[in-house]
Amino acid sequence: MIYLDNAGTSKPLEPVLSYFNETAKNFFGNPSSLHRLGLDAANLLDESRKKVASLCGGTKDSIYFTSGGTEANNLAVLGSLLPKKNPQKVLVSAIEHPSILETRAMVERLGHEFDTISVLETGSLDLDELKRKLSPNTALVSVMTVNNETGTVQPMKEILDIVRSFNKDIIIHSDMVQALGKIPVNLKDMGIDLASFSAHKIGGFKGAGALYVKSRDRIKNISFGGEQEGNLRSGTENVSGIAAFAKACETVLDSGVSDIKEYKSKITGILEKEGCEFRVNSLESGSPYILNLGFKNFRGEVIVHALEEEKIYISTGSACSSKKKQYSDVLKAMGVSDQWNRGSIRISFSRSTTIDECEKTGYALAAVYKKLKPFMK
Amino acid sequence: MIYLDNAGTSKPLEPVLSYFNETAKNFFGNPSSLHRLGLDAANLLDESRKKVASLCGGTKDSIYFTSGGTEANNLAVLGSLLPKKNPQKVLVSAIEHPSILETRAMVERLGHEFDTISVLETGSLDLDELKRKLSPNTALVSVMTVNNETGTVQPMKEILDIVRSFNKDIIIHSDMVQALGKIPVNLKDMGIDLASFSAHKIGGFKGAGALYVKSRDRIKNISFGGEQEGNLRSGTENVSGIAAFAKACETVLDSGVSDIKEYKSKITGILEKEGCEFRVNSLESGSPYILNLGFKNFRGEVIVHALEEEKIYISTGSACSSKKKQYSDVLKAMGVSDQWNRGSIRISFSRSTTIDECEKTGYALAAVYKKLKPFMK
Secondary structure, three states, X not given: OEEOEOOOXXXXXXXXXXXXXXXXXXXXXXXXXXXXXXXXXXXXXXXXXXXXXXXXXXXXXXXXXXXXXXXXXXXXXXXXXXXXXXXXXXXXXXXXXXXXXOXXXXXXXXXXXXXXXXXXXXXXXXXXXXXXXXXXXEEEEEOOOEOOOOOOEOOHHHHHHHHHHHOOOOEEEXXXXXXXXXXXXXXXXXOOOEXXXXXXXXXXXXXXXEEEEOOHHXXXXXXXXXXXXXXXXXXXXXXXXXXXXXXXXXXXXXXXXXXXXXXXHHHHHHHHHOOOOXXXXXXXXXXXXXXXXXXXXXXXXXXXXXXXXXXXXXXXOOHHHOOOOOOOHHHHHOOOOHHHHOOEEEEEOOOOOOHHHHHHHHHHHHHHHHHHHHHOO | OEEOEOOOOOOOOHHHHHHHHHHHXXXXXXXXXOOHHHHHHHHHHHHHHXXXXXXXXXXXXXXXXXXXXXXXXXXHHHHHHOOOOOOOEEEEEOOOOHHHHXXXXXXXXXXXXXXXXXXXXXXXXXXXXXHHHOOOXXXXXXXXXXXXXXXXXXXXXXXXXXXXXXXXXXXXXXXXXXXXXXXXXXXXXXXXXXXXXXXXXXXXXOOOEEEEEOOXXXXXXXXXXXXXXXXXXXXXXXXXXXXXXXXXXXXXXXHOOOOOOHHHHHHHHHHHHOOOOOEEOOOOOOOXXXXXXXXXXXXXXXXXXXXXXXXXXXXXXXXXXXXXXXXXXXXXXXOOOHHHHOOEEEEEOOOOOOHHHHHHHHHHHHHHHHHHHHHOO
């Protein structure tokens, strides 16, 4: 089996699974309990905070655990607006994850405005449009660092400079689910206000994530109850899932950033050599972990299933919308025509991927292309 | 070690941990992915739905997984109100979990009304007050089946009869976190609309829970994104945590309801025999899993720490508020005076608790009582 759908979810790492087991047995207390078992669990959460903070360049106290990236994104947008009394505006890029874009209904329900900023053909944010759309009532700007479908890396420094020079009080958030552990991230240096992370994209388990919060007093909770996580996220913490997330971060830190740059070009090189007609929807400068390819008049899902026969697992676009949509909204926003859009696939790597697997995938994809080409119109 | 804080959280069951491992290795796909690994994970979720449904007497399609009891409770209250355009009223018992009571701020923010119904000295809902407070704009009534601090079991059938005969369209919700697997639950027979469950109270892991939903079209999502769980709960599902939850339900079903009735009386019998002055804040007819005791002029946390020295782990009240409050709001609502309230403790059993452990705890508690009595005024 060659698993290349790592942007959708990753296979849990072996040491992460072992650590889950260890903590599930020895740290099963409720972190809110007064006795030692509770304290042990609370301390484990704090240790986990440190490890996640180390990987993203935050402080321990800036990490608030959530049930995943979606909750972190929802909390970033809605939690930033809740303290505001007057109508505000939220600006987000047009290629955000649905967990940002779909907050629109609730943002509007709360009396605020929601607007999107276009991207260029490269997938990079239209900085001129950003400048034009910033307004005195803009409360929040949210731009994802690495796009989940194409791997496009946004010019976060320039975006922060533009927003800060317009109004230094605007809260800036970034969905860093596909950035953490994949490209260098240093939140403190960036000076960003909020950032979202997910455990299961880097070898942890589904069900854990985090929101980095620079200033706790600028954001309010959107869940209600026992006031866990500094009252930013109520509900008994998923202790072992969080500890496993921290272990995954530690594993990334220990192994350093692997040099997987040649993975994308290995596959595109084979396709070229084999005479396939395709377009690369990912930039060379994008995340080395995501390669998005388009095949004119093809259907992405047909390619996915054909490769599956060879025990090679890839995806069309994002897993979150794969069952609902034939066309990628991200590629559409980049101006990709329907003919190419519908035939797009995403190949996403992990640290465990080998160059040999990329080679096999390249040839398998070329074979699928040749076999299906006569039928695709 | 004698662990008697099972209402706070339970130690994961051995077969549940094994099953977590198995599914983490073999079903790691994203349930939303198009390929077989995704389908396998989606099927595992559906199998899990069946198992949880079996234990609570629901249908597979009525089970929607959440990150836990708190999220399920939040979703029940807020999700029921979101489809409503005109101002509505929510009625909840005065002794609900904070994840119900603390939704008040958001309920009011959305333009609705939030009111509580008192309980009698027994902890049982004041049915006359319920009748008086039902109004034409009442949209939701929420009453927890088993109280998490005292184990009081509410007369749910009478509550449902009263509400239904006033207006059959009122949505009725129950927090059943302390009921599932502890007392017989048959949601279909009850005819209830919504019910909340948590995995980590019955030998599963923190980070998974469920909301039972009789009619999907009467409730809206409060999380936004990939539209997982029938668009009632966005975010990649915590697949292995959910599978482990289902395994815990299956384990309960397989072993039948254990006869642990004598556990409470074993402890109170020893305290009586040893001449301790105490009051029982739990009803004999309450959950056999929760025994709440009061010691006049004592401080609950001192008893907790004294027993901890003997490696016996109990709690004051609910874990969720144990660090914040010296007095239990639940006992206060029951009319328990401060002198008794502050000296209250909760001893909560699991299916693995033995009668021998109860005996040891009874004698240890009596010894602690005698040792501390001279200092407590």
